[in-house]
Amino acid sequence: MARMGLxxxxxxxxxxxxxxxxxxxxxxTNFIEVSEGETVIVGPVEYIVTFEGTHDGDKETEPENTxxxxxxxxxxxxxxxxxxxxxxxxxxDEKDQKHKAVFxxxxxxxxxxxxxxxxxxxEVTTQFDIPFDExxxxxxxxxxxxxxxxxxxxxxCLTNC
Numbered sequence: 194m195a196r197m198g199l200x201x202x203x204x205x206x207x208x209x210x211x212x213x214x215x216x217x218x219x220x221x222t223n224f225i226e227v228s229e230g231e232t233v234i235v236g237p238v239e240y241i242v243t244f245e246g247t248h249d250g251d252k253e254t255e256p257e258n259t260x261x262x263x264x265x266x267x268x269x270x271x272x273x274x275x276x277x278x279x280x281x282x283x284x285x286d287e288k289d290q291k292h293k294a295v296f297x298x299x300x301x302x303x304x305x306x307x308x309x310x311x312x313x314x315x316e317v318t319t320q321f322d323i324p325f326d327e328x329x330x331x332x333x334x335x336x337x338x339x340x341x342x343x344x345x346x347x348x349x350c351l352t353n354c
Contacts, residue, residue: 220344228350236341237271238309242333242349245318247325254297260320262299263333263351267317269309276338277315278306284321284351285332294319329353 227233233240245262249255261284267277279294282304286292296305297320304317323331335347 223345224348225345226348226350228354229352231349233335233347233349234270235335235345235347236337236343237269237273237275238277238337238341239268239270240335240347241266242335242351244351248299248320250297251299254295254299256295256322258323259325260295260299261323261325261331262318262320265304265317265319266314267307267309268314269311272311274311275309275341276306277304277309277317278338279304279319281336281338282319283334283336284323285334285348286323287329287331291334292321292323295322327352 225233225235230241230243233242243264245264247259247261250260263282265277265282269275279296282294284292284294294304297303299320300318302316302318304319307315307317309315330353331351333347333349333351335349337343337345
C-alpha cells in the first residue's frame, strides 16, 4: 500500500511539472529579429520599419538630445479592425536602455493612435529622444497591443546591423 501511495505521489509531481512546463512554453515571448526595411508580423499586423534620419524638433517640441525618426508601414492582415499606437514602439541603444516614443505633431504622418482596417496599409512616423551616435547600433522593439493576443515581439536592427 505504501508503495502504491508513493508511486501516485511521484506521478502527481511529474504530471504537475509537465503541465507547468507546457503552460510556460505557451506564454513565453517569441522574439522575431529582422533588419530595417524587412517585413515582420506581430499579431495581426505586418510592419515595415525604416530609419528616416534625425531632426531637432520644432518650435513647440525640442529634444533634450536628438530626435531619431523612424518610418512605419503597418498593414492589418486579419479580418477584424485593430489599432497601432506609438506606445508599442521602443528604441533600444547599445547599452540596452529602452527609450519610449515621443509624441508631437512634427508632420501629418506622426503616429499617435491609429485604427487599422483589414488589408488597408498606413504609413506613419514616430521619433525617439536619445543621445544619437551614428556609429552605435540601435534596435526598434515592437510589442503587441493587449487585445492582439500574441506572444510575438519584433526586434528590428535599425542602424549598424
